[in-house]
Amino acid sequence: MTIPEKIEKPHVAFLPSPGMGHITPLFEFAKRLVIHHGFHVSFFVITTAASAAQNELFRPENLPADFTAVEIPPVENISSLLTDDMKVVTQLGIMVRESLKHLPSLLMKNRPKALIIDLFCTDAFEICEKLSIPVYSFFTASTILMAFSLYLPTLDSEVEGEFVDLPETIQTPGCSPIYPHDILDQVKDRKNEEYNWYLLNVSRLPLAVGIFVNSWDDLEPISLKALRENLFFQNIPLPPVYTIGPLIKQDEVVTEKDAKILAWLDDQPPDSVLFVVFGSGGTLTSEQLTELAWGLEMSQQRFILVARKPSDASASAAFFNVGSDENDPLQYLPEGFVRRTEGRGLVVPSWAPQTLILNHRSTGAFLSHCGWNSTLESVTNGIPIIAWPLYAEQRMNATFLAEEAGVALKFSKNPGEELVDRNEIEKNVRIVMEGEKGKDMRRRAKELKESAKIALNSGGSSYESLCSVVEFWKSQ
Structure with a gap:
């Protein structure tokens, strides 16, 4: 033999x-x-x-x-x-x-x-x-x-x-x-x-x-x-x-903290939650983080906010220390914000299971820095984007997503260079979560989701x- x-x-x-x-x-x-x-x-x-x-x-x-x-x-x-x-x-x-x-x-x-x-x-x-x-x-x-x-x-x-x-x-x-x-x-x-x-x-x-x-x-x-x-x-x-x-x-490991986030999402209506995170390396200034928090609160929309300690030095401050920044959001978010938005909003320190959240039926939009990995994760899950570019080539991505792909909404000001105030944040969140433009963007994102599946099969x-x-x- x-x-x-x-x-x-x-x-x-x-x-x-x-x-x-x-x-x-x-x-x-x-x-x-x-x-x-x-x-x-x-x-x-x-x-x-x-x-x-x-x-x-x-x-x-x-x-x-x-x-x-x-x-x-x-x-x-x-x-x-x-x-x-x-x-x-x-x-x-x-x-x-x-x-x-x-x-x-x-x-x-x-x-x-x-x-x-x-x-x-x-x-x-x-x-x-x-x-x-x-x-x-x-x-x-x-x-x-x-x-x-x-x-x-x-x-x-x-x-x-x-x-x-x-x-x-x-x-x-x-x-x-x-x-x-x-x-x-x-x-x-x-x-x-x-x-x-x-x-x-x-x-x-x-x-x-x-x-x-x-x-x-x-x-x-x-x-x-x-x-x-x-x-x-x-x-x-x-x-x-x-x-x-x-x-x-693929295959994100679900920690005990992650499981609680996903359980909270399970209790929300379909397409109702705005997911807010600035990639693996992005941070905001103290003043901008305050305006963002107020804008989210004023919008009256459901949200998950991944909160990182603000940095007034660099928008890419977390680039080399991803996943290690344990912090207490109560120290730097507006006083009473977490209490006032409890039930409607969920504040998560530092890090969240992005792929699993974007793939969840309750997630309706993504306020994102428009890094390419995050862009692909959003589009392949049929999720429209509120563009908040911070550094590197993210402004190029944001313009492409808004003007060519038709899946994103940009602010009139340039995040990271000019202060985006709470009123404009509230307005854009409402447009994407409730408005006709948001529905068009969601429809286009779902078309790209299907074409992505076809491309990979x-x-x-x-x-x-x-x-x-x-x-x-x-x-x-």
Whole structure:
């Protein structure tokens, strides 16, 4: 009797930069390859400045079989390389550069068929070229931002002065025009070191064998068509672009605190609750948080408010310490607010199970910072958005969601730069929760929810796009 040979599973590796907004989509992509396509995955984890949420995610019991988390040792004396005035992308750049000094030995030990990186890990291109390992990029933000980012080196050489001061909209080839004010923070000050880090990383994107995007054709038809067909991108030349989205967080672990939130939601009518949270890293100023609380109270709508300690320094103050900020909202919310809104509103300190809340029948709208992961989670659950962008490319996302996708309502003022007062907050909450415009947005969000399901199912555009790469890897 002959013993059948054990078939070795195809093996690929992933490398995200720090920050849950970067880690989550690569983590979900890796899980999909393991669970649905029979792969073995090595997932390289940069442990320097790891947040509590990151440590929780990579606990062995949270990982499927054939998913191996490989820790990259923490950088010694990282604090001596970082300064308090450094912006997030500069800090990321330094952390990644120093951490990847360990990558060659880890890759030689694991020998994957391919390495999938995110935008801020482009130092891996040079390392992998020496080891003959093909590198793919997973661009985890919108394809609108990707197209703009690929156009940035051209803008950099052709435009003098600051992009934000341009008198007219910025025209990325083949895409919808971008208001100069909406461009991402990282390119608003060309004299800041953060701009150079961003420009360096995006200028390396064409080095990838292929670029995965967390989107699908029905959500971003204009920018995806431009990336595939416009001569500017063909002449770069741009590698193949694979739509594999929406990839959103799955299998959230329900804690005792989470169960209480979900039980409260169970008691509310369908589509009646506004969920208010500013992503994994967003915070408001003390004054703005007070106005938000009053606006919610005045609206008379049901709500869940995820409350974080206000920060008057930076809108991205919680970026590197996600999940670790235990606090008492009574210390900084308006006096009596929690008592007066009891029953109608629920205040949750720091963190809530976002995916489960957005998937709940009682949730009717989402007041969101419009980070791309949160945007996808909202749209794939058919939930309209009240846009409150804070940092990075979130203003670009908010404008796209309001003006092209038709699923969001923007404020007349710019959150994070101007104070949005309680009256406008009350007005917008009522429009989305009760008004005709809110019903139209909800209808459009539910259409996109259905198209997302079709894209991901067998025969759908995202499913087939991923399968084409999977089959190629298996043939190698």
